[in-house]
């Protein structure tokens with residue numbers, strides 16, 4: 119990684135405070151196993167492998183924290199090098215990110231990442247920290263593979279980017295953005311930063327960095343895991 123990224127303390131806030139309603143599963147989706155290991159443990163491992171100095175913070179609904187600790191004990195071999203702080207989630211993604219940010223003091227870089235994107239690569243994680251160290255913001259994105267229409271009208275596909283996570287920021291930048299009131303239009307942390315007037319720097323992600331949202335995503339997940 120570049121000198122400039124390495125001169126900052128680095129954090130990753132893994133947000134997993136949602137309800138997973140679109141998965142329609144009794145077991146919260148972040149705990150569903152792929153290759154016999156809960157999704158969230160795969161995600162934490164990706165950040166630990168990318169850079170062991172990254173401090174990991176995991177945001178979970180309060181009602182799931184005991185169960186999570188039990189899962190970590192059950193998968194002790196896998197989880198033994200994945201020390202992390204657990205933080206209570208909020209009613210919205212904005213609140214969950216904010217709860218995570220409030221646990222961090224001082225300057226540094228923070229990657230905010232969906233707990234249900236377990237296939238994020240080391241390259242993407244390190245690229246996001248590098249760009250955020252240089253510009254203050256780094257938001258992972260890919261080109262649309264499909265044609266796109268907005269309100270029924272075709273648009274030039276080359277102008278469209280599909281947004282993923284991690285979304286990585288200078289801590290002072292993202293904390294300032296989160297001082298503003300929450301808006302219903304916020305779908306991610308980049309939209310919070312943009313509304314506060316910060317320029318969003320898009321960086322290239324990859325198509326394997328899927329968000330596990332609906333049941334068919336689990337089929338992809340098993341295939342992607344076997345490929346590695």
Ligand SMILES: Nc1ccn([C@@H]2O[C@H](COP(=O)(O)OP(=O)(O)OP(=O)(O)O)[C@@H](O)[C@H]2O)c(=O)n1
Pocket residue numbers: 133134135136137138139140141177207208209210211212214215232233234329330331
């Ligand atoms: N109050 C919330 C809502 C969402 N998230 C997290 O944000 C990520 C992306 O959200 P999504 O995949 O949509 O998860 P859910 O909101 O849980 O799913 P759904 O919209 O299907 O209910 C997830 O890791 C989710 O746990 C969160 O930390 N806190």
Ligand SMILES: C[C@](O)(CO)[C@H](O)COP(=O)(O)O
Pocket residue numbers: 211232281282283305306307329331
């Ligand atoms: C943050 C995100 O994953 C970027 O694609 C996405 O906005 C989360 O949205 P969701 O509605 O919570 O799935």
